[in-house]
Amino acid sequence: MAKSTEANIILEWSHNIVKYVRDTFDAEPTTQQATALLLFQELVWAKIHVYKNQAPTDREKELSAKFGMSVMSGVGTGKGAMGSWCIIWFLTCFPYPKIAVTSPSAKQMAITLWSELAKWHQRSKLKDWFVWNSEKFFFKEQEGKQWFAATRTANTRNSPDEQAETLAGLHEEFLLIVADEASGIPDPVFRPLESTLTQMCNLCLLFFNPTRGKGYAYDTHFRDSGDWLPVHWNAEESTNVTKESIYRLEKKYGRDSNTFRIRVLGIPPSTTENTVIPWEWIQDAIDRDGELESLEDDQLLYSLDVGAGGDDSSLLKRRGPIVYPLECVNYNDSNMLTDWAVRQALAGEPKEFLLDNIGVGWGVEGNLRERLKHTDIRVVGVNVAQSAYNPHRFFRLRDELWWRARDTFERGVISLPNDPLLAGDLNAPRYDETGGKIKVETKKEMKARGIESPNRADSFIMTEVYEGGAILRKLYSPLHKKNKPKSTRSWKTV
Numbered sequence: 001m002a003k004s005t006e007a008n009i010i011l012e013w014s015h016n017i018v019k020y021v022r023d024t025f026d027a028e029p030t031t032q033q034a035t036a037l038l039l040f041q042e043l044v045w046a047k048i049h050v051y052k053n054q055a056p057t058d059r060e061k062e063l064s065a066k067f068g069m070s071v072m073s074g075v076g077t078g079k080g081a082m083g084s085w086c087i088i089w090f091l092t093c094f095p096y097p098k099i100a101v102t103s104p105s106a107k108q109m110a111i112t113l114w115s116e117l118a119k120w121h122q123r124s125k126l127k128d129w130f131v132w133n134s135e136k137f138f139f140k141e142q143e144g145k146q147w148f149a150a151t152r153t154a155n156t157r158n159s160p161d162e163q164a165e166t167l168a169g170l171h172e173e174f175l176l177i178v179a180d181e182a183s184g185i186p187d188p189v190f191r192p193l194e195s196t197l198t199q200m201c202n203l204c205l206l207f208f209n210p211t212r213g214k215g216y217a218y219d220t221h222f223r224d225s226g227d228w229l230p231v232h233w234n235a236e237e238s239t240n241v242t243k244e245s246i247y248r249l250e251k252k253y254g255r256d257s258n259t260f261r262i263r264v265l266g267i268p269p270s271t272t273e274n275t276v277i278p279w280e281w282i283q284d285a286i287d288r289d290g291e292l293e294s295l296e297d298d299q300l301l302y303s304l305d306v307g308a309g310g311d312d313s314s315l316l317k318r319r320g321p322i323v324y325p326l327e328c329v330n331y332n333d334s335n336m337l338t339d340w341a342v343r344q345a346l347a348g349e350p351k352e353f354l355l356d357n358i359g360v361g362w363g364v365e366g367n368l369r370e371r372l373k374h375t376d377i378r379v380v381g382v383n384v385a386q387s388a389y390n391p392h393r394f395f396r397l398r399d400e401l402w403w404r405a406r407d408t409f410e411r412g413v414i415s416l417p418n419d420p421l422l423a424g425d426l427n428a429p430r431y432d433e434t435g436g437k438i439k440v441e442t443k444k445e446m447k448a449r450g451i452e453s454p455n456r457a458d459s460f461i462m463t464e465v466y467e468g469g470a471i472l473r474k475l476y477s478p479l480h481k482k483n484k485p486k487s488t489r490s491w492k493t494v
Helices: 003-014 017-025 031-051 058-064 079-093 106-111 113-123 160-167 243-253 258-265 279-285 334-348 360-371 397-410 420-427 443-448 455-465 472-476
Strands: 068-073 098-102 130-132 136-139 148-151 174-179 201-208 228-233 300-305 313-319 322-329 352-356 378-382 431-434 437-440
Touching: 003 017, 003 079, 017 031, 017 079, 031 058, 031 068, 031 079, 031 201, 031 228, 068 079, 079 098, 079 113, 079 136, 079 148, 079 174, 079 201, 098 113, 098 160, 106 113, 113 130, 243 258, 258 420, 279 397, 279 420, 300 334, 300 455, 313 334, 313 455, 322 334, 322 455, 334 352, 334 360, 352 360, 352 455, 360 378, 378 455, 397 431, 397 437, 397 455, 420 455
Parallel strands: 068 201, 068 228, 098 148, 098 174, 174 201, 300 352, 352 378
Antiparallel strands: 130 136, 136 148, 300 313, 313 322, 431 437
């Protein structure tokens, strides 16, 4: 197209971001996305008009003082798409912009917003204008030296001062900072914003699922909302999210659960005093493998919770403090489940293979033990209905294992995969304390308040029968007190 025509089109797009999305991506934003896009556009132009003193309105003066926009949302509503559209729009419509894109980790960045950006770049009619690589997205004519978006992530192992350097030193007339999954980004990363956002059109765009009830991202919608343009998306109101997926979460966890609040309603978790494992402890444990390491004497454990009545069977793998991604199957036939479990065991060769031997699990345990008897894998049946090993503190083994899990999370010595269903299961049960003894809510009691069986969590708590390779029974048996196996991992007994 002719240069003058091209300039006129870009000028039109700069004042109509929704038209830009439709024209360049052949995409139709949802109502939530369109509303937020127009607010973001209004924020950009408010800062420009106030800086240039172009007769700004009272509304523009109010907006220009804000750090930016913060989108708090349920899951699947299209935050990644909107973030990508805003990045490409900003690079298309304004001269020599600089965009910093940050996320809780480089790994998370690669699988979330940055990969989403690559997808929309491929779909763009302006694809040939830009170049995307694993670290930078830039205007081709400038060869990545100016006019670009680049990734910047903090190392959680670094000190707060080192984390604060993540977004420091950014200066440009048109500067945009995009934070994806902002609730998981360390607070010190945001510390330099006030001294960074000082020129004509400098602003932030935050996206997050409210997985925490505190922190910088949380405050943009509550304590510090006056400094931001807060936008809230309820997944129930999004055409991107199916009614069936919402119903499944409601049926499994209940509308009052933190899982439903965060993933559907897009609101922060609530704090229930008698929750066995608080939500914040679970969130702190996700992807903590960068901070924790397995030791040489940590044995690889497999733990299988056998599903019944149509429930999934969940296989969890753990080595010391590291929990690996779960694998779940749904077999009505115990022989098919046994075949699958044998294949998993032979492939991974765990030291111990734990499984619950209540109900249908009893048959699977026997079959599995027979099939693996000529290997070095020991099959261990766990009956959580039996008496606790510490009967002065707990009613049943199930209560004891849940409480040991609570202690593990409280001490911060566990790393979980980013599995929302596992997190929801771990946060589901409540407890009572009667006469100094702990009783964790039974599955029947959970079902009475509309909560399904926490199968993934059950496969985790079974691994708590071990400590440094020692069966829990040995910890309380008088026969083993003097010869208790030593572990290099500290443990506070329950």
